[in-house]
Amino acid sequence: MGKLTKGQIVEGAFWLILAAFFFAYSFEFNNNIEIYKYGATLWPRVILLLIALAAIGQLLDQRKNGDAASTSKIAAIHEDSAQDSQHNSLGWYINTFILLCLPFAYMIVPDIIIEKTGTPEEGTAKINIICGAVLFLAYIAISWRNHVGAILTLPLFFAAMMQDMGFYALAPVFIIGVMILMGERRPTRMAMVMLLIYGILIAFFVSLLYVGLPTGYISPFYDFGTWMVNTFQ
Amino acid sequence: MDAFNNFLTGTVTLFSDPIGILIFFGGVVGGMLFGAIPGVSMLTLAAILLPFTAHLSPEHGIMLFSVIYCTGVYGGAITAILFNIPGAPENAPTAFDGYPMTQNGEAGKAVGAAVMCSAIGGVASCIVMMAATAAIADWAISAFGPPEIFALVFFGLAVAASVGAKSFWKGWLSIMAGLMIAVVGLDPVGGLERYNFDMPYLAAGIHFIPTILGFFAVSEIFVQAEKKATGSYNAPKLSVDFPTFKELWQHKIAVVRSAIIGFFCGVLPGIGATLAAFMGYNEAVRWSKDREGFGKGKMEGVISSETANNAATGAAMIPLLALGLPGGALTAMMVGVFQMHDMEPGPLVFINSPDLVWVVFAAMFFANLSILLVGFLEAKTIVNLLRIPFQYLAPLILLLATVGAYAVRGLTIDVVVMFVAGVAGFFLRRSGYSVAGIVLGLILGKIGEQTFAQAMQMLHFEFSGFLGRPIALGLLIAGFITILASIYGAFFKKVPASSSAG
Structure with a gap:
């Protein structure tokens, strides 16, 4: 009989709270459907019940089998992450x-x-x-001291700003940002790779396939995006 | 014999027409390229070409799409193997073992196995398609109603729960999470908005393409970036050593089994190559003596998935041509090609346009054969992409994924959703959950709910109605046994921790 770790309790609680929250929210659309007596809620509620049961099953399994509970017959297929202790605190x-x-x-x-x-x-x-x-x-x-956090956040910043500032103006900055976060430090190499990637994307998607990428709406980003579209499309 | 003569006539018609030959080879190369380029897929190419087919004859238009379908399904395996980015959902299981093979320095073997087995699965499927279209279509359509399709989805999900995650519980939770994502949007019966949190974007549901790109492509970049940041990154080893005939011959049973599964799944409208690939892979795991080896770079995983998904392509044409029922997104576009020429796919096509049917069948047969030749040449060159340092490849893949997510509906919020899925995939993978399970739940969730609702209406809301449908009952029982066996195994039959990675 093992003892549950804090991480296992947090994980179990996360799923149970998630299931409870979505179950409570399901009353928002708990309306009758004339031709279907189970309504729109039966399917999600069954899924939520199964989530709760699986979360409880996982907790019981972890309590009974300790660390071995994290493995199964076809276990640990993706040894995905470096999981450095610094990134687990x-x-x-x-x-x-x-x-x-x-x-x-x-x-x-x-x-x-x-x-x-x-x-x-x-x-x-x-x-x-x-x-x-x-x-x-x-x-x-x-x-500054959280390299992995920076890598996770940069693409989200890029996506969040794209609506306002457009793909064309942000993409070069994004390419250089990703390269820096991946450890590249040589300015000439970064400039060349940036131009190459940007050129490939513009040539393939804008000139060849006529894909309409967002130009943004804030000047001067919008002006630059429009100029790129007019020039290369 | 009639079928063989018709096939010969179709072949002669195809290769005696210079424009037909040009379109055929354009479709072969285009499907492979678009399937293999991260961030775009054969669907992107098909969508771009759809308006232009109005200027082609119906034979050329349908033939072009069927060739793109065959080669595009194969092309997606290349990116799945080299970068863990499935070109299409049906290539997702290929990545489970294909990408670890790349990391183990066996990229060439994985690509070679994919080339060989895609061709075998596709050609076998074409032969059966030509010989038995009418009979199989009649049987599948009459035997597989909504209860059977729902039962098949349930069985597929039950089997998938035991693959890809660190434990059965995490696998099950992954699939349930995918099913919940699929619930967001309109319910399939009454059209009521569910879990939209008053956001207009969520009212239409979360699109599966940005989600798939996020969970696979983006989360992979994050995982590799973390490894780079912590100094544990190992660049994939380059190899162009294709598998030997002996190595492939060892997996002959897996090939035959996956071809049958692929054909069976492909023939069912709405199911198609995705479930075929997952079921082909899952059955390979189930019947293997070395289950622990799956997911760590086992060639049988690639073989099973690729044979099954290409076997589904020929089969998917049966309900389309015989009954006018598309089996997936690309076959649905083919209906559009028919309609642009004032035609309706269905039984009358066989009577009114037999030339069209047999030119398409011949083109699909030779498209699958050409995977062997063009695929090997393409694979020999495209494997060299691995020479590019990761710090240069990462921004390119992220931007290709961005364009792919945006191009679906022209919404920047889809790009945000993709990166959120990427971050979620990163943390879920760290915790031992299966992103493939989530994606399978997302894709099959909508089919499952819709067919469940139709089944219950059909059975007058009596669950006992399943007792009178032996196929559905058999699949449901098999699914329940799989789940109970997994629960029993989780509690009572622990393997030593040392036998498992992670």
Whole structure:
């Protein structure tokens, strides 16, 4: 008989809370469907019940079998992660969570500021740029000693900003950012690879396949995106 | 004999027409390339080409799409093996063992096995398709109603729960998580919005392409990046050594079994190559004496998945051509090609346009054969992509995935969803969950719920109605036995921890 670790209890609690939350939310759409007496809730509720049962089963298994519970007949197929101890501490998880919140803050905060201050439409772009800059500086500061957290967050920042600033203007910065985070430090090499990747993407998707990538709507990013589309498409 | 004569006539018609030859080879190369380029797929190519088929004859249009279908399903295996990025959902199980083979320095063997078995599965499927289209279509359509399809989905999910995760519980939770993602959006019967949290984007449901790209491609980049950051990254070893005939011959039973599974799944409307590939892989695991070896770079895993998914391509044409029922996204596009030429696929096509049917059959046969030749040449060159240092490959893959996610609906929120799925996949993989299980749950969730609802309406909401349907009952019982055996194994039959990785 083993003893449950804190991690196993947290994992089990996560699934049970998730199941409870979604079960409670299912009452929002618990309406009758004339031709189907089980309604729209039966299917998700059965899945949630099975999630709860599996979470409890996992906890009982871990309690009975200890560490061996993490293995099965066809066990451990993906030995995926380095799982360095530095990236398993509570501090690392908190730091990474804060980092991951920053891109979503960019998606929400400018709208709140614009609404609260009643900024006219011509001033909204400036607020978006300032918020983006401040949050990106916060990202650099917080991720200074958290390399993995920085790698996880950068693509989310790229995606969050793409609506406003467009693919064309952000992609070169993103390529260089990823290369730096992956350990590349030679500026000439980075510039050449960036131009090569950017060129391949533009030639293949924009010139050949006519894929309409987002141009953004904030000047000068929008102007640059439109110029790229007009030139290469 | 009639079928053989018709096949010869179709072959002569195909290769005596210079435009037909051009379109055939364009489809072969295009399907393979688009299948093999990370971030795009054969569906991207088909969607781009769809409007242009109005300028082609119906024979050329349908033939082009059927050739893209055959070679595109194979092409997706290349990226699954080399980068852990399945070109399409049906290539996902190929990555389970194909990518570990690449990491073990056996990329060439994995690609070679994929080439050989895709061709075998596809050609075998074509032969059966030509010989028995009418009879098989009649049987499958009459024997497989919604209760049977629901039971097949249940069985597939029950088997998949034991593969890909560190424990049965984590496998089961992974699949349930996928099923819950599939619930978001409109319910399939009443059209009620579920779990949209007042967000317009969620009202339409979470699209599976950004989710798949996130869970596979993006999370793989994150996992490798973490390894790089902690100094435990090992660059994939380059090899172009194809498997020997002896190595392939050792897996002959797996090939035959997967071809049968693939054909069987492919013939069922709405199921197609994805379930075929997963079931082919799962059955390989189930019947193997070395179950622990799966997921760590076992060639049989690649062979089973690739034979099954290509075997499904020929079979998927049966319900399409015989009854007008598309089996998946690409066959649905083929219906569009028919409609652009004021035609409806169905039994009348065999009577009114036998030339079209047999040119398409011949083209699919030779497209699968050409995988052997063109596939080997392509594989010899594309394996060299592994020479590119990871710090240069990572931004390219992330941007290709970005374009792939955005191009689906033209929504930047799909790109956000993809990267969120990537982060979630990273943490789930760290904890021993199976991203493949989540994706399978996501794809089969909608089919499962829809067919369950149809089945219950059909059976007047009496579960006892399943007792009168032997195929459905058999599949449900097999699924329950699989789950109970896994639970029993989890509690009472522990293997020593040393026998398992992680």
